[in-house]
Amino acid sequence: MSSLEPIPEKVFAETLAGFLAPVQRLLDDVTVSEILINSPSEIYYEQRGRLYRSDARFESEEDLLSLCQNLAQYVGKTLSYEKPFLEARLPDGSRVAVVAPPAARGSLKVSIRRFARERLRPEQLISWGSATQEVLDFLKACLHCKRNTVVAGGTGSGKTTLLNVLSSFFPDDERIIVMEDVSELQVQKDHVVYLETRPPDHRGRGEVTMRDLLRAVLRLRPDRIIVGEIRGGEAMDLVQALTTGHGGSMTTLHANHAIDAMHRLETMCLMSDINLPVGPLRSQIISAIDVIVQQNRLRDGSRRIVGVYESERIGERGEYVLRPLFQFQYEGLEAGTGRVLGKLVPTGNLPSFADDIEARGFQLPAAMRTARRGGRP
Template sequence: MSAPANDPMARFRLTDQYQQLKSALHRHLISLIEERNLDIDQWEPIRVERFVNEQVRLYVMQQRLPVNQRESDALAQDARDELMGFGPIQSLVDDDTVNDIVVNGPNKVFVEREGRLSVAPVRFVNDGHVIRVIQRILAPIGRRVDESTPMVDARLADGSRVNAIVPPIALDGPCLSIRKFRKQALSADNLIERGSITAVEVEYLRQRVHNRTNLIVIGGTGSGKTTFLNLLSQWIPAGERIITVEDAAELRLHHEHVVRLETRPPNLEGQRAVTARDLVRNALRMRPDRIIVGEVRGDEVLDMLQAMNTGHDGSMTTLHANAPKDALHRLELLAGFAGYSGSENTFKGQVMSAIQLLVHVSRLPTGERRVMSITELTGASADELSFRDLFRYDLDAGRHLDLRRGAA
């Protein structure tokens, strides 16, 4: 995980000399804009570009800076990003190959491409610079971070998810995470080409979704649960009424009858929050054919199971778990936290009647994502729920296995 070693410009941009030049230039431009009372926020991008390019040219000449044309162009680009964009990370936001951007401080910026983290050849000046960029990102959606509200998790206008945390909660300085919203959702063919799943598994899951199977996609953080849930959702027959419930809207369904609901955090007084449980309960009153919950992680688990048990067949959700057995234990744990007062056996029976299929997705150490198993629940006893794998990915052999009876 290192910066591009063969790109002299990338290395130059990381030097203290360049950062000092960029900071001085930025201060100069801000002073100039204020002196002339320029409202550049209202300008067309091309006008801003011409203005910055000309001022950088004059500044380099007047200060007799020892920079070549390529370095001068880099200064101009970075100056535009500081004035109109997200500063050092604007180029990463614009890069369609980048899925995630992670800032762990001024000098620790990482990107994720195809499941692999690497150091990005950008840096901030200091903690204050990081916080200013965070505030600029949050301003259009009416959010901010400060000492009284040091954490924020939100959805940007383009659908990307942003999480920011600042001191005093973040002990080593402000941190920022951006999960970019894919402009085009991955298709089944994309996943087959990447080896994430086989055509046989795709056809099996397509039929199960069409036949209104209740299922849960399980996996760890960054495993692709939401991406896979979105794929499954595309196979719901046209004409069905679908209600989606998410903390940050990521699902993209193109059906005619889709109602998208999104939770709302409490205000500064700690009031007026709208939780996932509130939304799932309300969804049950909206005449849904299916309910899709982006992720169950709290007391909404009880209402989701109720939905699956009361005629809303074909409902789906995701759950943070690393194996099918772990998923079932986690459901019990969440139900306990939610105040479930029934017996353990009764709860197992509810799970058994509510959920038919578990799809386990995972990100391998190589960064590749795989459907590790497609698992069917087969029964409930006094001790535990029983299940069997229909498909499983053999990590050692590097291939998907069809374990159904009579499968070749």
């Protein structure tokens, strides 16, 4: 069985559940989003965006090892000195990742990310302060104008969640093809096709990479493509797919600032075997990517959109020039709770496709409309 498919409920209950008993209480608590096992007696969990130390513990390292080896067996892998990594999914879709010694110091490291059964809706992002109605309306307009969008952010900053919400903004009559390493997205549209990569089997056969999928997808007549996350050389294939007319597509990548997202994309393109000199490569990237949404995990644990940028042009010194469209204005910390105060506001800069937005019947944010009238309110 593929490591990406959830382990069947029955198999799990009969053979694996027992090994997870020490953390069952945390698994049952739907407000716990992540469980992090650093050693048998050092277990943390994340609840509403904050990390806490748990008093749960495994009896011994052997118990932890039994859990991991049983998981490995069910996903048809071995956890060994040569292969100290493992990924598996629990019946509810939660993702388990294991790093074993010697890659991990001391004990086995296990992280369990709960699969959010309830897909977040735009209203929830707004009520949690992660986004504003204004920015979501604007991003919807960008997608309808077929702008290619990258959601950038740190690990666990809510990129995939935001991508999922944004995909609900697509027009209804289009064919959407989703490509992922681990299936996480549930696009709330009628016409959606899901493709998934696959690791090689123990004989090294049958691997399906993101690059394979990106090449195959163009023959499947997508209107839009969604790539769960870009991590390596497949970035080049994506950039090429986007520049050959799949406007309004989306992906996520790991970067803490929008400008880093561009550099990271470039670095990943350079990992590909298509050798393009840096100059032309940058031009391709700038024409492939139109909008960058920066999602961060702030120090109070909250996840928020902290900026929206248009990738504007290549500057005179060959650098990427981004135009900030929305930026988060920090207003300090709330006394007592430590909550980060601030709001995401339009900068007043106009996107180059402002006319297109209005022509399609969308309204620009008020600050942009004012700027358009030459600053007069």
